[in-house]
Amino acid sequence: MAIRRQDTLLFEKPPVIAAWAAVGGKKESEGPLAAGFDFLTQDAAFPDEACAxxxxxxSLLQQKAAELCLRKAGISxxxxxxxxxxxxxxxxTASNYTMRALEIPFAGVYGACSTMAETLCLGAALAAGGLVHQAxxxxxxxxxxxxxxxxTPLDYGAKRTPTAQWTATAAGACLLRGPGQTGVPVLSVTFGRVQDYAVRDINNMGAAMMPAAASTLLRFFSATGARPEQYDAIFTGDLGEVGSALLQEQMAREGMPxxxxxxCGCLIYDVPSQNVQAGGSGAGCSAAVLCSHILPALQAGQYRRVLFVATGALMSQTTYLQGESIPGIAHCVELAKEGTG
Incomplete structure (x- = not known):
């Protein structure tokens, strides 16, 4: 079961991430984390799979991540x-069609680029409460x-601004199990609150999402009494270079440097050499970094305790054209070295 402190659920008996898989495309295969991916393709159109x-x-990319994760877990x-x-x-729709193929009971989740952390928060809570055995x-x-x-469609050839980020062609999948199982413990989860600082530039997602990352981190530290320096690393995703610099400034002002x-947006690519402007983004970006780098490092004992804080911009193509601002949200997952908790 869990103890609730403000917006944070602390698990007395932590559920675990028992298996994971990361898949990506050509750009990701050229990045610094390529060796940690379970599958990489040089043609993200998947012509051999008859994708139209x-x-x-x-959807096929997501299916591969799910199937590889289940294979590593040794289950059907x-x-x-x-x-x-x-x-x-x-x-x-990518998830809908994935689940049409996999035929697994399915709850659709939308958190934009924060979706990986949101699904982990929900899955961990269900697993900790004994409501699911494997999710x-x-x-x-x-x-x-x-x-x-x-x-704009790629054929348009639009110029990308320096603040823009490159949407990762990637997917990540994790299998959650209840307490007492082998895997990376999920010590706590913090559900974010929507923050809107009136950013309207669709080419500057880092600035739009940064307030949400700061808000969730501050609420987590308030609820737990922890300090940033107690963690080996605090991973956000995906603020890119612009949003990351803004977050550093904001947290320093709050007395929490x-x-x-x-x-994750700065880790998945070699930003100076890969022509990705301010870094990576997309729901698959933080998911792939989690599954290709963070979880393996926790399993190997290279990290003892980390925070994974995925961020999302909650807008649509319609609201943007209507002149609406871009709200953001961030969810936090506290992870520990495998075998602890």
């Missing part, structure tokens, strides 16, 4: 009690599908 469009390709689809999944496509948490994004939906802060 980018949206179908993203039929043994999964519930899948919590979402993506950036309208009505979360999948997964999400994805696809550069071409996202550009077409939120900005983050000397151990790292951002």
């Amino acid at each position: 469009n980018w949206e179908q390709a993203e 689809r039929k043994e999964v009690d519930l899948a919590l999944a979402g993506d950036l496509q309208a009505q979360c 999948l948490a997964l999400t994805s994004s696809h550069f071409c599908a996202a550009e077409r939906q939120f900005r 983050l000397p151990n802060h790292r951002d």
Whole structure:
């Protein structure tokens, strides 16, 4: 069961992440975390799989992440009690079609780029309470599908601003189990609150999402009494270089400097050399970094305790064209070295 302190659930007997998998595309295969991925493709259109469009390709990417995760866990689809999944496509269609293929009980989740942390928060709470024995948490994004939906079709050839971020063609999947099992313990989860600082620039997601990251971190530290320096790393995703610099400034003003802060959008690519402007983004970005780097490092004992704080911009192509501001949200998952808790 869990103890609730403000917006944070502290698990007396932590559930665990028992298995995970990360998949990505060509750009991700050229990045610094490539060796940690379970599957990488050089053609994200998946022509050999008869994909007719980018949206179908993203669903296939998500399916591969789920299937690899289950294979690593040594279980079949039929043994999964519930899948919590979402993506950036309208009505979360990539996840819908993934679950049509996998035939697993499914609850769709939308948190934009915060979706991986949100699905983990929900799955951990259900597993800790004994309501599910095995739950999948997964999400994805696809550069071409996202550009077409939120900005301009690729054929348009629009220039990208220095503050823009590159939507990762990637997916991540985690299998959650209840307390007492082998895996990376989930010590606590913190559900975020929507923050809106009136940012309207669709090409500056880092500035739009930063207030949410700061808000959730401050609420977590208030609820737990912990300090940033008690963690080996505090991972945000995906603020990129612009949002990360703003977060450092904001947290320092709040008396909570983050000397151990790292951002998934800055980790997944070599930002100076890969032409990704301010870094990576997309629901699949933080999910892939979690599954290719953070969880393996916890399993190996390279980290003892970390925070994973995924951020999302809660807008649509319609609200943006209507001149609406871009609200943000961030959810926090506290993870520990495997075998502790």
